[in-house]
Amino acid sequence: MSEASRRIFGQALAVLFALMLGTVVIIIVGESPVRVFATLFEGAFGSPERIAGTLLQTTPILVCGVAACISFRGGLFNIGVEGQLFMGGFAAVLVGIYIPLPPLFHVLLGIAVAMAAGMAWIAIPAFFRARYNANEVVSTILSNYVAVLLTSYFTIFIFKRPGGWSETSQILPSAYLPEIFSFSRLNWGLVVGLVLAVGVHLYFRHTPRGYAVTIMGQNVKFAEYGGVDIRRHIMMVLLASGAVGGLAGGIEALGVHHRFMEGFAPGFGFDGVIAALLANGHPIGTIGTALFFGALRSGSLLLEVDTNASREIITVIQALIILSVSAEFIMRRRGDSMAAERRWKF
Amino acid sequence: MEILERLFNVALIVATIRTTAPILLVALGGSFTTKAGIFNIGLEGQMLVGAFFAVIGSVFTGSAWLGVLCGVTAAVVFALVFVVLVVTFRANEVVVGLALNILAGGMTISLMKAIFGTRGSIVGQGIVGLPPVRLPGASQLGSFGQLFSGYTPMVYVAFAMVPILIVFYQRTRLGLHIRVVGEKPEAAEAQGLSITRIRYIASLLCGVLAGLAGAHLSLGYITMFTENMSSGRGFMAVAVLIFSNGDPLKVLAGCLLFGFSDALALRLQTFGFPSYLVLTVPYLVALTALFALAYRSRPRIITETMDSMKRLLRTPARPPDTTRTGDR
Numbered sequence: 001m002s003e004a005s006r007r008i009f010g011q012a013l014a015v016l017f018a019l020m021l022g023t024v025v026i027i028i029v030g031e032s033p034v035r036v037f038a039t040l041f042e043g044a045f046g047s048p049e050r051i052a053g054t055l056l057q058t059t060p061i062l063v064c065g066v067a068a069c070i071s072f073r074g075g076l077f078n079i080g081v082e083g084q085l086f087m088g089g090f091a092a093v094l095v096g097i098y099i100p101l102p103p104l105f106h107v108l109l110g111i112a113v114a115m116a117a118g119m120a121w122i123a124i125p126a127f128f129r130a131r132y133n134a135n136e137v138v139s140t141i142l143s144n145y146v147a148v149l150l151t152s153y154f155t156i157f158i159f160k161r162p163g164g165w166s167e168t169s170q171i172l173p174s175a176y177l178p179e180i181f182s183f184s185r186l187n188w189g190l191v192v193g194l195v196l197a198v199g200v201h202l203y204f205r206h207t208p209r210g211y212a213v214t215i216m217g218q219n220v221k222f223a224e225y226g227g228v229d230i231r232r233h234i235m236m237v238l239l240a241s242g243a244v245g246g247l248a249g250g251i252e253a254l255g256v257h258h259r260f261m262e263g264f265a266p267g268f269g270f271d272g273v274i275a276a277l278l279a280n281g282h283p284i285g286t287i288g289t290a291l292f293f294g295a296l297r298s299g300s301l302l303l304e305v306d307t308n309a310s311r312e313i314i315t316v317i318q319a320l321i322i323l324s325v326s327a328e329f330i331m332r333r334r335g336d337s338m339a340a341e342r343r344w345k346f
Numbered sequence: 347m348e349i350l351e352r353l354f355n356v357a358l359i360v361a362t363i364r365t366t367a368p369i370l371l372v373a374l375g376g377s378f379t380t381k382a383g384i385f386n387i388g389l390e391g392q393m394l395v396g397a398f399f400a401v402i403g404s405v406f407t408g409s410a411w412l413g414v415l416c417g418v419t420a421a422v423v424f425a426l427v428f429v430v431l432v433v434t435f436r437a438n439e440v441v442v443g444l445a446l447n448i449l450a451g452g453m454t455i456s457l458m459k460a461i462f463g464t465r466g467s468i469v470g471q472g473i474v475g476l477p478p479v480r481l482p483g484a485s486q487l488g489s490f491g492q493l494f495s496g497y498t499p500m501v502y503v504a505f506a507m508v509p510i511l512i513v514f515y516q517r518t519r520l521g522l523h524i525r526v527v528g529e530k531p532e533a534a535e536a537q538g539l540s541i542t543r544i545r546y547i548a549s550l551l552c553g554v555l556a557g558l559a560g561a562h563l564s565l566g567y568i569t570m571f572t573e574n575m576s577s578g579r580g581f582m583a584v585a586v587l588i589f590s591n592g593d594p595l596k597v598l599a600g601c602l603l604f605g606f607s608d609a610l611a612l613r614l615q616t617f618g619f620p621s622y623l624v625l626t627v628p629y630l631v632a633l634t635a636l637f638a639l640a641y642r643s644r645p646r647i648i649t650e651t652m653d654s655m656k657r658l659l660r661t662p663a664r665p666p667d668t669t670r671t672g673d674r
Contacts, residue, residue: 025453029460077440124637134640135588137387137440141581142636145629153622270448277441310459315452322445323427326437 011278011325018321025316031309040314043302044295052184053301056256058294059186060085060248060265062193064272065279065286066200067118067244072281073204074237075217080125080140081245082269083147084118088246089253090151091117093260094159096171096253106174111250118246119239121147126238130231136238144269152262159260167261177255189251194287196244201283213237245269267315271297274322293318358609360492365612366605367501368393368559368567373583373590373597374507375555380592381515382548383528387443388428389556390580391450396421396560398454401473401571402461410474410565414500417564418557424450425553433545447580455573467572475569476500476562498566500558507555511594524548528592556580582632589639600635607631 023033044054064081071078092114101109125143128134152166161169177187204210216223216233224230252265271293278292279285296318300311372393379386396417403409403416424446431437455465462468479502481495515521526534527544534541559579564571582604590596611627 025456029456079444125633128637128640132637132640132643134637138581138585138588139633139636141387142578142585142629142633145578146626146633149622149626149629153620156622157620274445274448277444308460310456310465312452312455312459315448316456319445319449319452323431323442323449326441326445327431327435 007280011280014324014327015321018317018324021320021324022313022317025320026309026313029309029313031307035307036303036309036313039303039306040296040299043299043306046302049183050298052181052186054291054295054298055190056184056186056294057297058291059190059193059255060252060268061271061275061293061297062197062287062290063189063248063251064245064269065275065290066193066197066272066283067241067248068273068276069279069281069283069286070200070244071237071241072276073217074213074233075220076129076234076237076241077137078122078140078238078241078245079137079273080122080143080147080242080269081248081272082267083140083144084121084242084245085249085252085265085269086147086151087121088114088118088249089257089264090154090249090260091246092175092250092253093168093171096175096258097159097169100172101174103174106172107177107254110171110175110254111247114250114253115243115246118249119243121246122238122242126235126242129238130234151260151264155260155262161259168259170259171254175254176258177251179255185256187251187255189255192247192251193290196247197283197287204283209233248272271318274318277322278325356493358613361609361612362602362606363493363501363505364497364567364605365608366601367497367504368563369579369583369586369604369608370598370601371500371504371507371559371562372556372580373586373601374504374511374594375552375559376583376587377511377590377592377594377597378524378548378552378555379545380587381528382524382545383531384429384432384545384549385439385443385584386428386549386552386587387440387581387584388424388446389443389552389583390576390578391443391447392421392424392428392553392556393560393563393576393580394447394450394454394574395424396557397564397575398457398560398571400557400561401468401564402457404474404565405468405472408472408474410476413474413565414476414558414561417561418554421557421560422550422553425549425556429546429549433542433549451574454571458571458573465573467570467575469570473565473569473571476566498562500562500566503558504562508594508598515594520544520547578629582628585632585636589635589643603635604628604632 026033026036043050045051064085067081067084068078092110095110095113096106099106099109121143122140125134125136125139128139129136155168156166159168161167177189179185179187180190204214212223212226212228213233213236215226216228216230216237220230223233248268249265252268253260257264272290275289275293276286278289296314300314303309303313304311372389375392376386376389398417399420400413400417402413404413407413407416428442428446431442432439458468459465462471476498478496478498515525523534523539523544524547526537527539527541527548531541534544560576563575563579583601586597586600586604590600608628611624614624614627615621
C-alpha cells in the first residue's frame, strides 16, 4: 500500500472508531443509533432539495476550511475564522445596502470588501505573531468573541431595520449572489469555494512562494536558513487566511441571508477549522470533509424535528472524529525520546 | 465625579474578587500543565463539563458538595483524555484541546436536552448552590467586612491556592519534577524521571482545579447552568498562562486584571452602556495584555546580536587573543 492510501485507510479507520463512540453517546442520550443515523442520512440526502440543502451548508464550511488550510500550511493556527466570517459578512451587507451599483459590480465589490474586512480583522493578531511571536491561537480565539459582540452591537444599535428585531435591512437585489437552482438557496458561492480549494492547492503545489510557505510550515528553522523571510511570510499567510475567512462571510451574506442578523452563521468557522484538521490541512481533502460536515449539519436539522436528540449530537460526533484522527496520525512516530519531541513554544 | 465615586467603591472590589475567582482557579489549574511543558487550550472545555456535571450532581444528590465532586470528576476525565492523546499518542496539543472544547460544548447541550428536556439553560430544577461563608467577626468591621466575608467557598479556595502553589513549586519534590519536565525535559530524562508520568500527574491536577472552577461557576458564582457558560474564561486563562509562564503570583496578577475588567464591565452595564460593547471589554483587555507582553518579551536574541555587533564595531579587528585562557 502506498503512503497516501495507507494514510487515507488509517483516517477511515479512525472515523469508524469515532462513529462507534458516537453510537455509544447516542445510546447514553437515550436514542436509537440506527434511527439517528438513518435520520441524519435522510435529512442530508433524502431528496434533491435536501441534497441542495446539504451543499448549501457545505459552502461556508468549505470556504472557512480553505481559510484554515492556508494557515495550517504555514504552520500557523487561525482559529479566528469565525470572527473573520462575521466581520466579512457584516461588511458585505453594508456594501449591499448602502452602495448602489450595477449587478455584477455590486457583488464583486461586496465580496472584495468582505475579504478586506476579514483581512483587517486578523491584521493585529497577525502583526503581533509575525513580529513579536504573540501566540496566534489564543489571540484569534479571543477576537472571535469580540467580532460576534461587535457586529451584534452595530446591527442592533446602529443599522437595525426599522421595526425589525436585531437584524439589518435587506441588501439591494443587485448585490445578490445568484442562485444555481430555483428550488434552493444554494448559490454560486459553492462554485467559488470549489475553485478556491483547487486554486489554493495548485498554488501551494506549483509556485515558489507556495513552496516557501509549505517549508515554513514543516520546519521554520530550515526555511529561514533557506532564505525565506519568516516574518513576511507569517504575515502574508495569516492575512490570506483572514481574507478567505471574510470571503466566507461575504458569500453567506450576499448569497444566503441577504442581510445581517444576530447569530449570523453559528459555528461555520469552527466547522471549517475542524474540516481542515480532518483533511490534514489539504485543500482538496477539505472539499470531502466539508461535504461530510455539511451533510451532518443538514441532517441534524431533520434530527431535531424527528427525534428527541438535539442537533448538537453531531458536534459531539465531529469532536470524537477529530480526537480519534489526531491520535491515529501519531501512532507511527512511536519510540522516539519524549524529550526530543518538538514542544509548543510560547 | 459622582459617577466615578459610584463606580469605584468597596462594592467594586468585592465584585472584582467574585469575578476573579473562577478564572483564577482555572488558570492555576493550567499552571500545572504550563509548568510541565504542555500547552493546554482545553481548559475551556474542562471548565464547562465541570460546571455542567456539578449541576447534575447537585440536582441528583441534593448536595452541593457532591455536585462539586461530580464536576471535578468530569473535568478530570477530560484532562485524562487530553493527556492520553497528547502524551501517549503524541497528538497535537492544539488540535486535541480544541476538539475537547467542541466536545464539551456539544455534549453538555445534548445531555441537557436528554435529561432536562430544555435548551439554553438549567435554572431551578432543585439545584443546590454552595452556601456563602460568613466569617465570624466580619460583621463588626462594617462595610469592610464584606471584603473578607460572605463569598462562596470556592472563592477562598481560589485565593488560598496561590500561596499553596508557590510552596508546591518551590519546596516539594513533585513541584520540582514538574518544573524540570517543563523547562529541561532532557535533564529530566537523564535523571531517570518519567516525563510521561509527570505530565499525566500535572494534567490530572489541572483537571481538578478546572473542575473546581467550573463547579464554582454553576454552583457558587451563580446557581444555574447555561450553554457555553464558561464563555471564554478558559481561553483568557490560557492568555494569562502565556505571559505568566504559570508562576502563581503572576497568574494572580493577570487574573485580577481580568476580574477587574469583568467587574467594571458589569458595573458599566448598570450605567446604561450597551451590554454588547461592555461585554467585549474583558476580551479586549486579554488581547491587549497578550500583545503588550509579547512586545515586552520580544526575542532577546536580536538585542543581544545588536549589542555584540556594536562591541565588535567599537573594538578594532585583531587576531583572537590566544593567551587569555584563564578568563572564566
